[in-house]
Structure formats: structure tokens, C-alpha cells
Amino acid sequence: MQHPRHKTLSDILAREIADGTYPVGGRFPSEHELQARFDVGRHTVREALKTLTEQGMLGRRQKAGTTVLASTPFAHYAHTLRDTSGLFGFVGDTALDVRYLGFVREPSFLLEHAEPKAPTERWLRIAGVRHTRSDGSPLCWTEIYVPSAFPLDREAVRGARQAIYELCMETHNLKLNYVEQEIKATTLPRAIAGLLAAEPESAALLVLRRYVADAGVTFEVSANLYPANRYSVRTIIR
Structure with a gap:
């Protein structure tokens, strides 16, 4: 043919x-x-x-x-969500190259519209480039914020092979109640586009998540910013 x-x-x-x-x-x-x-x-x-x-x-x-922009095609990551176990699969398929780890007073502009915010004045910010494990290509820019009420060992964070929210749950004996997710269309800031080998101001998807424990307490919020052609979400509703 x-x-x-x-x-x-x-x-x-x-x-x-x-x-x-x-x-x-x-x-x-x-x-x-x-x-x-x-x-x-x-x-x-x-x-x-x-x-x-x-x-x-x-x-x-x-x-x-x-x-x-790149010498080889970027893989498209299709994220299938049936339940919270789908979040574990995402972490297993990708790896986070931590570029920033420290406390901040306010989340970055990526989370300025995330509601409700966790009731704290200090956040542990974990930020960096997330790569696919299959070929090492950059997938997205990730920012994770953990309230200071749930302290984490920094070395454990840097060496974690598990999701940060899993580490937080284990460290503080929390039980996940639900995850709230919002997906927004946006554009890639120039600084982040450079890290992802993508075109500045090109179309992007911003995935915001809030992790809530049984007591109704938010113990993590996160933002993943993807070039639009590298990510999709497939949700199965029964």
C-alpha cells in the first residue's frame, strides 16, 4: 500500500x-x-x-x-484514569528531575487559580522536569506543594521512586479520601518551554490536582504543565 x-x-x-x-x-x-x-x-x-x-x-x-526543536519525535503520553490507582501508573512511567526543593510562602503562578488552597503560610515546593522512563524525553514541568504541617525528609523526596503524595501519606499515616483534578488550556512560558524543548507561547495543558485526606485536610497540591501535543487524559466512567 x-x-x-x-x-x-x-x-x-x-x-x-x-x-x-x-x-x-x-x-x-x-x-x-x-x-x-x-x-x-x-x-x-x-x-x-x-x-x-x-x-x-x-x-x-x-x-x-x-x-x-528536537531531533526525534516526542512520545505522546496518554494517561488513563479509572480510579486513584491510575495516578500510581503515571509515576511508574515517568521520572522527576528535581530542580528546586525548598520552602516558599506562596505557590507559583501555575497554582494561583487553584482552589481551595491549603491552610498554611509555608509550603515545601518540589519542582522540576518530568521525563518518560521509556526514552528519557521531557514530558512536562511539574510543581508539587506540601503544606508545612506535613514535613518531609528532603533526602527521601530527592530519592523517592514513589509519588510524593504516597510518601506524605506513609510519613504521616494519612489515608487518601479523594483527588480533585482540573485541566486548563494555557500557553508555555518561555523559561519552561526551553526546558521542555518546546516552542515558547505554544499551546499547553495545565493539570492541577489537590490531594485530600480522610479528615478533609489538603496535604498536597500539584501542577503539571505539558506541551499540548504530548499529553491526553482518557477517563473511563462506569
């Missing part, structure tokens, strides 16, 4: 990006240049570039042209 022309073209261009013909951070040929080189129509070129953009390899901006 013959592949569509745009699929053949996107495969060729992906190989050229991978072998360094077009280096990461460099300019990528324009639509007109690609049309002339491959003797194909505008629609074929646009569809090929759309594929590479959705795979996270290219960033396209009006008036700024097309830039190479």
Missing part, C-alpha cells in the same frame, strides 16, 4: 533532522523551498510540516519561520 505523499515527505524530513542536516535550534526550510526541492504541492508540504510539528520536532511561528 502506497503512503500518502505528505507521509513520505514527513518521513524524509524527519530522517534529515535526525541525522543533523537541520540541527536543533536552527532554521528549517520554508514551504516554498520544500515545494521547489521535492516538486510537490503546497498542501503536501503543509501536511508534512503539520505532522512534524505535532511530533514536537518543529516549531512554527508567523513571521518568524520554522525552527527545529
